[in-house]
Amino acid sequence: MANNKSELKIKAIENGTVIDHITANKTLHILKILGLPDNETKNITVAMNVSSKELGRKDILKIENRELGHEELNQVALIAPEATINIIRDFKPIKKNKIVLPKKITSIIKCTNPKCITNYENEPITTIFNVVTENPPVVRCHYCEKLIKTEDIYKQFE
Numbered sequence: 190m191a192n193n194k195s196e197l198k199i200k201a202i203e204n205g206t207v208i209d210h211i212t213a214n215k216t217l218h219i220l221k222i223l224g225l226p227d228n229e230t231k232n233i234t235v236a237m238n239v240s241s242k243e244l245g246r247k248d249i250l251k252i253e254n255r256e257l258g259h260e261e262l263n264q265v266a267l268i269a270p271e272a273t274i275n276i277i278r279d280f281k282p283i284k285k286n287k288i289v290l291p292k293k294i295t296s297i298i299k300c301t302n303p304k305c306i307t308n309y310e311n312e313p314i315t316t317i318f319n320v321v322t323e324n325p326p327v328v329r330c331h332y333c334e335k336l337i338k339t340e341d342i343y344k345q346f347e
Contacts, residue, residue: 199234199236199249199251200234201277201280202232202234202251202252202253202254202277202280203253203254203277203279203280204253204254204277204278204279205251205252205253205254205255205256205276205277206251206252206255206256206257206274206275206276206277207249207250207251207252207274207275207277207282208249208250208251208252208257208265208269208272208273208274208275209247209249209272209273209275210241210243210244210247210269210271210272210273211247211248211249211250211268211269211271211272212244212247212248212268212269212270212271212272213237213238213244213245213246213247213248214237214238214246214248215248215268215269215343216235216237216248216249216250218268218343218346218347219250219264219265219268219269220233220235220250221346222261222264222265222267222268222297222346223252223257223261223264223265225252230252230253230254230255231253231254232251232253232254233250233251233252233253234249234250234251234253235248235249235250235251236248236249236250244271248269256276257274262274262288263290263291263294263297264297265288266288266289266290266291266326267290267294267297267298267326267342268342268343268346269288270288270290270323270324270325270326271288271324272287272288273285273286273287273288274286274287274288290320290323290324290326291320292319292320293317293318293319293320293331294317294318294320294328295315295316295317295318296315296316297316298316298318298328298337298342298345299316299345300316300318300330300332300333300335300337301335301337301341302330302333302335304333305330305332305333305335306332306333307330307332314332316330316331317330317331317332318330318331318337319331321336325338325339326339326342327339328342
C-alpha cells in the first residue's frame with residue numbers, strides 16, 4: 190500500500206485582507222464583530238486551530254475583495270491582539286502590519302456594570318473604554334471605571 194499524503198491548501202486571494210496569527214478559536218468572534226458574512230462580501234476563508242510555531246495553535250481569516258479600515262482593525266485587536274494584517278493586491282502582500290490595540294475603544298463592547306450610565310436605555314451614551322493592558326486586553330470604562338477583563342470581552346461576542 191502506497192503512503193499517500195493529503196494536503197489541504199487554502200486558495201490565495203487576488204485582492205483583500207488576510208488576518209493571520211489570530212488567537213485559536215476566536216475567528217468566529219471576529220466574523221461577528223465585522224458583520225460577516227454579509228451580502229456584499231464574497232469568498233471568506235476561515236482556518237481554525239491550525240498549527241503555529243509562534244502560538245502553538247492559531248486561526249487565519251481571508252476576506253476577498255475587502256480591505257479592512259482603521260476602525261475595523263481596532264475591533265479585531267480587541268479579540269486578537271497577536272494578529273497580523275496582510276493587505277493583498279494582485280496576489281501579493283503589499284502591506285503587512287502587526288495589529289495595534291488603540292489606547293481608547295469606543296462603541297465595540299458594553300460595560301458589564303449594570304448601573305453604568307451607558308446601560309440606561311434613556312441615556313444614549315456611546316461606550317468609551319481606556320485600555321489598561323494590551324495582551325491580554327483589559328479595559329476600564331470611562332464613565333464608571335469598571336475593569337472589563339479579557340474573558341468578559343470575549344463573552345460579548347459569543
